[in-house]
Amino acid sequence: MTKSIAALLLCLITAGAAFCQKSITISGKITNPASDNIIAVNASNTRIVPENKQEKLILDSSGAFKITIPVTEQYNWLILVHNNIRLDFFAEEGSSLMLTADGAHFDTTAHFTGRGMEIPNYFAAAVKSRGGIMAYYGSLQQMGQREPSDYKQGIDSLKQKEQAIYDIAWMSKKNKFPKDFTDFWHSFLEYSVYDAMLNYPLTHQMILHQPTELQNIPKPLFDIIRQVPAKFDDKLLSIPFYQTYVQTFYGNKLSAEGFSNQVIRNPDGTEERSKALQQTDSVLKLVYKNMPSGTASFAAGRIIATESKTWPLQTFETYAAGFKTHFPKSGYNAELENVLKEIKKFYPGEPAADFSFKTLEGKEMKLSDLKGKVVYMDFWASWCGPCKGEMPFAKRVKEHFKDNENVVFLYVSIDEKEDAWKNGINNLNIAGMHTRTPGWGGEIARLYEVQSVPSYFLIDKNGKFVVNKTPRPSQTDEVIRLIEGLL
Structure with a gap:
């Protein structure tokens, strides 16, 4: 019997299924606190409208705190912020962690003990040695300034270096790092590269302060997008880079082939969105046809929710109805209903809230x-x-x-x-x-x-x-x- 199955059975026996809420508990003490609080954020969720809920905790007089973070995934990307310094790490659901850190150097002095400490300590150590997750992401983005001829080699090298460092650590502690987390982390790095490649033309132009309108982007930049493979797997939906990858995959592929989703202007200055909607139609058809069910429902829901801000209400309602036809039992239908309510609040002609x-x-x-x-x-x-x-x-x-x-x-x-x-x-x-x-x-x-x-x-x-x-x-x-x- 695996640890996760045993834990689930214990939960069902002792509390009933309705009370089996997944969570991660973090208690800790910050010496020499540089502010009176610490902020906790769970950046892992599979909502189609991204939601990074944060909670601000006031430290007691000794610098101590405790928080229980509800989670939905097995491995969760958590962020702790103290005095505007952030610490990014992953932790397994069910972990009970004790954090110690110095407030003046919060990110580089963080150390965890307790159940599930091995994974967060790996990432805490990565912050000290090379800047951690955000430094890796920043390096990926900076690679965007390279020309197409050496861009792919550069980002592959970054990924391989990061993966090799982890693999060495895993081999030295293979009885403590779960094998399925190793698979998760390898996939995280793999899709971080695919996501960067899909956005390379825009990133390249922005870094060099060049025009970002689709028609003004040099054609050779789109060759990078053509190299991104179609690799879909429902088991990877909790990985943030996989989420953005499936959301943008077909849209960016079509853009690489010259199918513009830009707003078209009529001679009288009015907007004509038919071209953009034609691309959305094409993207959703490809998503519904080629992606597995879980990935397709997420990708289509995220696309509709994101693009809705540029559509008339009737257009959104049409796409939402089409989504419901494909996935009548999906929980994302309720999210799309909430999106509709929010659209109406910020719709053209509505008064901007005063403050x-x-x-x-x-x-x-x-x-x-x-x-x-x-x-x-x-x-x-x-x-x-x-x-x-x-x-x-x-x-x-x-x-x-x-x-x-x-x-x-x-x-x-x-x-x-x-x-x-x-x-x-x-x-x-x-x-x-x-x-x-x-x-x-x-x-x-x-x-x-x-x-x-x-x-x-x-x-x-x-x-x-x-x-x-x-x-x-x-x-x-x-x-x-x-x-x-x-x-």
Whole structure:
């Protein structure tokens, strides 16, 4: 009898199936705490609308804390943040961990004891030696600046190095590292490469500050996408890189063959979405036909939920109905119903929720004070790589409107620390109006249901939303056209 089956039987016998909630418990003590709290985030879930729930815990007078994190997967990507320093690691469901760390060097002094400690300690050690998961991801992204001729070799080398380091550690502790976690981690690394390859043309252009509109991307960059294999497996759905891989696989493959999903403009300036919807039709047909059931329901649901921000309500309802026809018993149907409710809140013509804020200069304001002006609102963070990548493009947009006082660029940072926020503004030389809503749970971020950064909203002179999905600054011509149409 395996350990997991034995645990399940014990749970059923002692508590009943309804109470068999999977969880991970972490207690700990931070010496020399640099702030009065620690934030815990579970980044692993298979929702079609990504949800990284966080919980802020206040440390007691000795620096101690305890949290029980509900989980849905066997292996979960957890994030602990103290004093704006994050520690990323994986832990198995059912683990009961004790963490010790020094607050001044939270990530590099972290150490775990207790049941299930081996896996998180491997990742804690990786932070000390080479920066950990996020450093690996950052290196993958930086590879995007390479030309196609040596890009694939570069990312393969990164993956192989990371895998070799793990395999050496596993061989030395093979009685403590579960074999199925080794398979999980190998797949994590494999799909991190596939995901990077699928996004290579856009990443390459952004790093080099070149146009990101599909028609302006050099054709040779798309050769990398053509090399990505079709490898689908329902057992891998808990891996974040597998999730983004299946979501973007067919759409990016079609783009590589010249099938544009860009908005088409009619001569009179109105939008024609038929081309984009034709691509969505094609993508969903391929997903339904070629992916296994679990992967197909996730990929189709994620595509519909994500793209819905650019569609009329009737179009979304049509796609949601098609999804329900294919997967009538899927729990994702309820998620799509919730997406519909959210779309209506941010639909063009709906009033933008008002909020109070304090500017960088200390002035107390409300969003409604800006009525009569067009507001381009940017949710960002100083630690966010994609946010930083958009800033040079934002500078071009602001330069275009530099003499127009009726256009306001409002930057809302989710930085936890005021110093990090201010340093980010100075280091990136971000001109505009600034405020801060600390963390994902900050008042303004919650009001606008911001689940990721960067996120953008365009608000007209009457304080109403303009489009379902506001284009990024890197879509420079599109942003300028929309704002000019509101003046």
